[in-house]
Amino acid sequence: MIKDEIKNLLAESAGEIGFDIPEFSVEIPKNRECGDYASNIAMVLVCQTTKNTPMEIAEELVSKIKYGSISDTFKKIEIVSPGFINFFLSKDYLKEEIRNVLKEKESYGSSDKGKGKTMLIDYSGVNIAKPFGIGHLRSTIIGQAIYNLHKFLGYNVIGDNHIGDWGTQFGKLIYAIKNWGYKKKVSEYSVKSLVELYVKFHEEAEEDPDLEREARNWFKKLEEGDAEARKIWKECVKISLKEFDRIYKFLGVKIDLTLGESFYEKMLPGVIEEAIKKGIAANSEGAVIIPFPDDVLPPLLIQKSDGATLYSTRDLATIKYRIKRFKPSKIIYEVGAEQSLYFKQLFWASELFGWGKREDYVHVAHGLMRLKTGKMSTRRGEIIFLEDVLAEATKKAEKIIEEKNPNLKDVEKTAKAIGIGAVKYNGLSGHPTGDIVFDWSKALNLQGNSGPYLQYAYARARNILKKDRRRADVGKKNFENEMEIRLAKKIQEFPFVVEKAAYSYSPNLICSYLFELSKEFNSFYESVPVLKSEGDIAGLRLALIKATSQVIKNGLGLLGISVLENM
Secondary structure, X not given: OHHHHHHHHHXXXXXXXXXXXXXXXXXXXXXXXXXXXXXXXHHHHHHHOOOOOHHHHHHHHHHHOOHHXXXXXXXXXXXXXXXXXXXXXXXXXXXXXXXXXXXXXXXXOOOOOOOOOEEEEEOOOOEOOOXXXXXXXXHHXXXXXXXXHHHHOXXXXXXXXXXXXXXXXXXHHHHHHHHHOOOOOHHHOOHHHHHHHHXXXXXXXXHOOHHHHHHHHHHHXXXXXXXXXXXXXXXXXXXXXXXXXXXXXXXXOOOOEEEEHHHHXXXXXXXXXXXXXXXXXXXXXXEEEEOOHHHOOOOEEEEOOOOOEOHHHHHHXXXXXXXXXXXXXXXXXXXXXXXXXXXXXXXXXXXXXXXXXXXXXXXXXXXXXXXXXXXXXOOOOEXXXXXXXXXXXXXXXXXXXXXXXXXXXXXXXXXXXHHHHHXXXXXXXXXXXXXXXXXXXXXOOOOOOOHHHHHHHHHHHHHHHHHOOOOOOOOOOOOOOHHHHHHHHHHHOHHHHHHHHHHOOOOHHHHHHHHHHHHHHHHHHHHOOOOOOOHHHHHHHHHHHHHHHHHHHHHHHHHOOOOOOOO
16 A cells, blocks of 8 residues: 555654654645645654754655655655655555456455454444334444454454443333233233333323332342243343344344353353452442542442442353453453443453453443434334335335336345435434434435445446446556546546544544545546547546446445445
8 A cells, every 4th residue: 555655755754864663644635736645754753853853854764765666656746844754645556446447357455464463343233122213223233333344354353243232121021011001911011011001100100209210220130030030031132132133134134143141141150250350340239340540430330239230240251251262362342422421441351351452452432323313212112224214215215216217127225225325424424422313315326425326326327337338447547637637537536535534433534535536526527538448548538437336336335335336
């Protein structure tokens, strides 16, 4: 990748001068006049000397670069105040990169940088006996995109769907089923009817607070192996998993491993005992807590005074199991931002146990998916089932197809790809930490930054290639105008963006890049003759279009969004 080539050139120059090689950045400048790539190395190196300014260091670094060996790659290297070094790519390099796209196809943008490293990603995490609502969408699709990005970079990636199938909420549900359940077997319930009972419990508990005690008692029975409690619980799990699998299939999501919190139940006493033995836990009014040095964080409660465990206990057991079984270099949690404090406690506690450093764990915190009316709540029954949203998106996409392209074949399949792609892109295009207000007009917009816009750009490129059967070939002819160069430059940025999106856990960077690429492609096609061009220049322009379609396809694939040959 060009970024690595630039870093190596600068590191070699710094070493020749006598500097220690620091951490420095190579980025794509926002302003095109500042080059195609720029580095801040001179401003980092100035900390190692009192004799030179960043500008002087930059000049010395560039003087050490052997231009003869890189003339095919860079048109020029420029130094600008206060010490940035800007690199301008040559036309020859751009042509070669377009050739690489056509040669590597689905592999373009991938690498083996993660080879030999295992990364475990905890995502989706839908709770048993609760709906797969639109609020669960972001963890599912952001987690899957992070998974795809790291796999694309050569990591051994394990996706773990850590489902909530244990805890006091099951005491509430068991009580509700026994007292207000329908006159039928639990196995005949649907997830929606389980949700209705859960909501009813909270409504009744507002009038009768003693119900909370009843719920805790039933969960204690469940923990202790009570036959009736276990039977009801198992049926609820079975109903939910069947429903979740159906939604995952509809979304096109496949997670490697699904283990509920209950899987770790037998390990919990061992975790508590280990915490006490290692001296990292303490008794507090009959409960067991893990305090942190200098009370920097609130203590982590791992056992209640009545002997009951918590999800913190189960999460610690989960970490211990994952480390033993998979030996991951990192464990990523794609979970809502409201859990940020808890994950700081959990990661520090893991370090105290001796299970790696806090830096080995990452919490990718996503914001809420909101409705225009506000936050959703299962307890109050204010939820929107994801299945209903996906069905509605497909329906709306069908209407758009009827208006725009009534003769299109296979409308149902196309509408499904557009509708689901629109919903996914709407949840991925913003930075993970930001809240998203779900808006149909934005999600299904064919003109703005949306999934359908990118799918349409791909379909448009493919249709041009179908119309013009001449060979898409870089050939010997060089770029003739600025629009060709701009599109080529945008295409070659893809590997850089993939790596940056993966290492910053930000799939939204792929979204932004694909939107910019699609706009660049549309501008190119509207201003540069392709079908009417001749000879080598026709082959070069068709190669640009083919490369564009390939990169859009690769990028959307990383986001879990289907491409369409016709729209």
